[in-house]
Amino acid sequence: MSHPATAPVDPHVFREVMGHYPTGVVVVTGRDSEGDILAMVVGTFNSVSLDPPLVSFMPMMTSRTFAKMRECSSLCINILGGEQEDIVLTIAQRWENKLDGIEWFPSPSGDPVLSESIAWIDTTIWNTVEAGDHWIVLCRVNDMAVANPVSPLIFFQGGYGSFVSTSLMARMDHEILPAIHAAHGARAEVEALANSIGCEVSVFTAVSCDEMATVLSATGVGVDREEGLAHRVPMVPPIGDSYVFSRPIEEQERWVDKLREASADVKDMHRMRLEFVREHGYLLSFLPVEGSAAYDEMRDATKRYEKGRLTPSQERNIRESIGRASVDYRVREVDEQQVYDVGSIVLPVRDPAGEYSLTLRLGQLPPQSTGSTINNWLDEARAVVRVLEAG
Numbered sequence: 001m002s003h004p005a006t007a008p009v010d011p012h013v014f015r016e017v018m019g020h021y022p023t024g025v026v027v028v029t030g031r032d033s034e035g036d037i038l039a040m041v042v043g044t045f046n047s048v049s050l051d052p053p054l055v056s057f058m059p060m061m062t063s064r065t066f067a068k069m070r071e072c073s074s075l076c077i078n079i080l081g082g083e084q085e086d087i088v089l090t091i092a093q094r095w096e097n098k099l100d101g102i103e104w105f106p107s108p109s110g111d112p113v114l115s116e117s118i119a120w121i122d123t124t125i126w127n128t129v130e131a132g133d134h135w136i137v138l139c140r141v142n143d144m145a146v147a148n149p150v151s152p153l154i155f156f157q158g159g160y161g162s163f164v165s166t167s168l169m170a171r172m173d174h175e176i177l178p179a180i181h182a183a184h185g186a187r188a189e190v191e192a193l194a195n196s197i198g199c200e201v202s203v204f205t206a207v208s209c210d211e212m213a214t215v216l217s218a219t220g221v222g223v224d225r226e227e228g229l230a231h232r233v234p235m236v237p238p239i240g241d242s243y244v245f246s247r248p249i250e251e252q253e254r255w256v257d258k259l260r261e262a263s264a265d266v267k268d269m270h271r272m273r274l275e276f277v278r279e280h281g282y283l284l285s286f287l288p289v290e291g292s293a294a295y296d297e298m299r300d301a302t303k304r305y306e307k308g309r310l311t312p313s314q315e316r317n318i319r320e321s322i323g324r325a326s327v328d329y330r331v332r333e334v335d336e337q338q339v340y341d342v343g344s345i346v347l348p349v350r351d352p353a354g355e356y357s358l359t360l361r362l363g364q365l366p367p368q369s370t371g372s373t374i375n376n377w378l379d380e381a382r383a384v385v386r387v388l389e390a391g
Contacts (some may be wrong), residue, residue: 004160006138010225013215019059023044023154024043025041025042025045025080025088025153026150027042027077027087028057028059029078029112029114030074030111031058037097038068039091041092042058044057045057045077046223050141052126053139053229054126054366055121057077059139061130061135062133066135066257074123074125074264075078076111076120078114079118079120081150082151082153084116087239088153092249099114107120109122110136117357118150119189121146123140123141124139124142125138138342179357179358182351183215183216184215185203187383190205192337193384194219195220196220197362198222198223199220199223199363199364200219200225200227200228200362200363200364201360202214202218202361203217203360203361205358206240207232209235209244209251212235212240212359214232222255224364227292227295230305232305232306233302233305234305235258236255237322241270241277242283242361243348243357246355249334259323260320261320261323266323269330269331274329277346277348284330284345285329285330286329286330286340287342288328290326292364298327300320301318301373302322327343328343337368339369341361341368342369344365345365345377346379347385360385
């Protein structure tokens, strides 16, 4: 039977369309004849058959790692959890010694099982089929187990994530309950600060290394609460510097690298802010000529984020919107005689466990204020920080 000729499919269209169907992410591991460890990230893994028990994955024909894996006596397929994105990126970016610094234990056949993986599947290659620019590798299952029953890591629309509903607020509220109690113990002081300055004062807590949430907010007379950020915000530069500064350097760099399209100068500016808050205990941002409208895109992005159930492309768009804000985040110390339009003041706060997971943020501040006035604001804010930390 003949088939009608068709126009070739545009590769970009192919990726765009197929990217709207999610695939699981696995790491295939093995050992070559000399005992060296092999590892490869695969986003095309499937179960195939119950009798015999078969699974499949599809590496590229050009994969040098798979060329070595074909000679292995066994392979282990690691099904990854939603929190293992960093491991995926680490393995994918290395040419050799791919599991250096990554914890693992041996499968029954001796191949690496990555710690915290959801499940492992011990296999041997059953058949290999050519399929365009990929191999279809059929593997017979010899042994398998669930080791860590959590949400899986998924590849969808060009990004990794677990994509579990972000509306699971009951769980989140339980986890941040100590922070909520500490913040509400300082409610009177937070409200007094908002009224004294005539601004918005919020207390945020880190929910994870990727998100912050408001646990208390107050506004002075005439200040519009709707002009503030959403109650849940993604931790993307500049948001989160008051938390990230106290974290290990690899977490700081992961935070900076969330601005994928940013210039080296912009990324260095955010690194300088981390150094400044570490030394001085506060951070300022300044408004450009358009005034508070500079926050419009960031505010709208956080409110889109708060709706939850985002796809990777939506999350990337939100990150880019936050990073594009025209607010001036360059590090500077104020001159008491000069006049400034301050966009925000943030101060890190220790939580009941002694960690810097809380942030006191002052926003919608009075314009054209002298450096002397700003320093007075800082003194008032530090007094509230002390109350929060004593809570």
